[in-house]
Each structure stands twice: as C-alpha cells, then as structure tokens.
Amino acid sequence: MSCLTRLNHKYIIKLREIIDDPSSERVYLVMDFCDGGTLKEKLEETESGLPETQVKRYFRCLLSALHYCHEVWNIAHRDIKPENIMLKSQTDEEIFLCDFGCSEFFQPKSDRLSKATKGTYLFMAPEIFKTGVSEKVVKGR
Secondary structure, three states: OHHHHHOOOOOEOOEEEEEEEOOOOEEEEEEOOOOOOEHHHHHHHOOOOOOHHHHHHHHHHHHHHHHHHHHHHOEEOOOOOHHHEEEOOOOOOOEEEOOOOOOEEOOOOOOOOOOOOOOOHHHOOHHHHOOOHHHHHHHOO
8 A cells, every 4th residue: 555655647546545444443445436347357348359459558558557666666566467457437448557455665676576475376477486486485485
C-alpha cells in the first residue's frame, strides 16, 4: 500500500482514500471505479483473442506504467498478470495497472529485491526457477 500511495500515472489505478475502521479492524481502499473488468475477463470472453491493434495499445499503456514505477519511484510491481490489469470501461481502450500488494521499493543499479519471492508463480520470470535459485525461493531464503 505504501507504494501505491505515491503513484500518480494515467495507467495506474488511483488510490483516492484510505479508510481505517478500528471498530472492525479493517482497512478500506477507495480507488477509481473500472467497470470494464479485468484483462483476464476480457480475454476469456473472446475465442479468437484480441485484435492486434488493441493488444499493442494495452502493451504501450502497461509499459508506460511500468517505466514510471521503475524509473521515477524505484518500485517493482512483482505480480503483473491479466487479473491485475483493469479496463476503465467495456468500450474504452484505457487500462490500469492495479494490485500493488506484492510491490516493493528497490535500489537502483541493484539486481536484488528482497530475498522473499513474491507474486504469482505462473507469471514469474523463468530465471527465478533456475537450479539453486528455486530452492531459495521455496525455503524463503
């Protein structure tokens, strides 16, 4: 949540307010409403896939958001997948990167994040699973 509070980019979901309800021991995050659902849902609705022009547009939006996270704030999202990409509306071509629950600040010019692997295994980079590295991932070293 600390990462998301700093971000202000047109392709990253905006955190509008944080409501801490001590009576229920819950925290509520108020964000922009996206009635287009997730990219995963959109992909599941079509058998033939999305048109190439639309895919390119989504990809440019996603790269712009990631560039902003990495270059401006030194934030690694660490869980990029279709479920974490929201569509503003069914007809709009804008997407928003969301769910920064696994995100983390990193040191520039360092190829190390925290020692704990975070995110969704099916969407992780293949080098995470190299011999020796995967054993550390499983054991949390």
